[in-house]
Amino acid sequence: MRTMQSAVKLRGWVQAVVAVALVSVIAACGGGGGGDSSSSGNNSSTTLNGGSLPASPTQQPIAATAANTVPITVGRGVNGVINIPTVSVTVCAPGSTTNCQTISNIQVDTGSFGLRLVSSVLNSSLLNGGLPISTLASGAQLAECATFADGYTWGTVRTATVQIGGETTAAGIPIQIIGDKASSTVPSPGCGSGSAENTVSDLGANGILGIGTAPNDCGATCQNAATAANYSNYFACPGGTSCARTAVPLNQQVANPVANFTADNNGVIVQMPPVSNTGAASATGTLVFGIGTQSNNALAATQTFTTDAFGNMNNSVFNGTTVQAFFDSGSNAYFFADNSLAQCGSNFAGFYCPSSAQTRSITLGGVSSTRASVSIGILSASTLFSNSSNYAFNDLAGQIGGSSSFDLGLPFFYGRHVYYGIDQTLSGGQTPYVGF
Template sequence: MIVSYPGFILIGLLSLSLVGCSASSSVTEELGCKQSALQADPNPGAAASPVSGSNVMALTVNGSQCLSMSDPNSAVGPNSPCASVTVCPPGATSASDSNCQVISGLLVDTGSIGLRVFRSVIQANDTTNGTALFSHLTPVTYRGSTVAECVTYGDGSADWGPVANATVFMGGEAGVATPIQLIDAYYGGSGTNGWSICNSLAGGSSSNVVLDRCPTNIPASAPVSGTGLGYNGILGLGLYPNDSIYGYYYSCAGTSLSSSSGCGSAVSSITLSASQKTLQNPVSLLTDGNNNGLVLELPSVGNIGVSSANGYVVFGVSNQPNNTPTSVTTFPVDSNNSDNGFLQALVTLNGQNLPAFIDSGSTFYNIPLGSSTSGFVDCGGFHDDNSNGWSGFFCPTGDSNTFGSLTFSFLGFSGSHSLSVSLTLGNPMYFYNPLSANVFSDIASVESLAGSLSGSVDLGLPFYLGRNIYHGIYGSSSSLSSGPYWAF
């Protein structure tokens, strides 16, 4: 059902009845798989200024590159930046080679590294299209055995699955040969190996934390449930050339990518060649100078949001006319991968220094709420209970349909770079309505670690709306700076 919040502003007219819609009282639940289609006349979309070139990849936030809202099994949540790539068997020289498969609905994530595709969306034997990508992918091996990876996320979830050799085509670029992860919660089966190892590493609980694309993809007998993401995978394009900095790799007693037989009982932790066998940032592998970073360009969306926003990922920084900024401030990022603040910058908020990072894969801003964020309170304080679902989000002081400003100085990790940034944040219960808009620039959730553990300022997808943000990859350089850096 749709919860009508007090004072809820319904933008647009509903064109179909909403029987069975699972749009729920909690925004977090919106991010799961919906059980029926949402249909409404949406707010108009927004689009960035056109960019063209072989180094350009289309990017849509809740637009044509995302899984359809009308797909009952995979509707994507708000603020989802999506793109499509073509995945081919290793050695392919063209995206139109046989057995290549276009994978759409990938989350474009500047906060992680490497391409991860749910095993369930890779065609095993598609007679209609004549493609059978899965059977033409080859496992990355370690001393003759298959390799699997576990990646842990901050919320206590994790993904698990084998690592395969593939050739990946992005935009109009030539293909890059890179290991990719096939997210497969059942690789190795149950018991004391495979996903169960990843399950415990996630730290969340003894069960039910390994991700899959959607609950309906999960066998009824499987010990995993309710973890749908609304994506076909994750395209990690962050500031590092590979994911050796955070991925857990394992060798399995097995030789295939098959869920049932690829990862036997002997699973051991291994350290792989970071530059060869771990997941690579596909941008780092591009040729003709586009391997030093990227620009992410998305339009502004206003205070009440838009149905979708169209933009671009432009590969390379300052090596071509379409990726050369006219005026930006460049912020160095912590490049010491032996400390805990890796790939972070710094903001000053009311005199308090906090670590900060920019991450397109974060749905909203996520900011510590406290003395340094005067003018805002937790939305949950306005209601007797939390049934409205907005507990844990920023609301301007006073229960009203107003917007407040949160101003801070964005600093580089080192040096004298500083830029005053002002975020406009509103009370989402007055404007959040997934029937009319899915892209919002003015929603912030509360960083829950800030009470007794140091919290970071997460400048998520909203920060990209209306900004062209330049990303410089560790180990490379451009006329702006040596990577890693952000510039905007």
């Protein structure tokens, strides 16, 4: 997940926009919303600042009416941050069907793994005992510092039954509760890179739903004592304090809920509608659970790529350099390094502001020999942000540190069906893959 919130413009939206209605226009084929998709390739040169953009994809999401689907909404959300796709998630105390709470505005993040909820949005019944804090064999509380490109979340690991749409986990699974531990307990060194994102305001959502290709959020790195000593996300907190990095078995690591559903648990499809090149007030898509398990989730990708365990296409090439590319719905822009693109000033720090519309191409390559070139469009962030009522953008891009990564964020998803096959190799099943 990489969600840029540092720009003054984005902060200003939070303060200045009193209310922005979520416009959800349901098309006849079951998708759509927020903007005239037919205009995506026909904007005037003035609107585009001159230059040209590649043709936009035009796939529509299916209707979110089946049990293995749930609507995705991009809009103003809880804090006015652009390009955050959200769903509603229900959590229950393990073993209970009544001590439950449905929480909206949970960010859909295909670049991370596991459910994380901000503690302040939970009711007291769940927060104060309903969702038990995980403990290690030593009796110490288990906490996690989950690090993202733009900050970190700190809080306990707890157990909850998770339901999304008509799908539910077979039993309680480990999740992270963000911000339920005092800031004084944040371990240093070992945590704290970037800004703390332990509140709804800081996170821009009520939580994060990590549904990428990995079944849990760290895997062998945190399981093995040798690597965990330096790289584990997890910390043992005896008495709830004095937290120290620790190894954690797989069954206590924060888990991808989809991999633990009773059915339709081998992957997801993120389906977003097309939006105008100049942005839209909102967009409504569909999150589909399972791939090839129901009549509505056949694998129909034109291109598929076998990836590493975490969904990365490590043999991709941009501007003649091998890069690690990934499809990340949790990033609100394309993020990559390109010195030929002008960066914005301080008001839009981190984003690109080219003087004319731009096209860039990247050749995607995963573990297998499959290669495919895709083109993306880029408009100046200052042009896009000039309409403060818009929250959905398909051509917003920004700078990333170094030249070894290419983050195909939410703009890539508009007008596409993007597939994620969950890694099942530990049980003798499929290798992880992505496709579109």
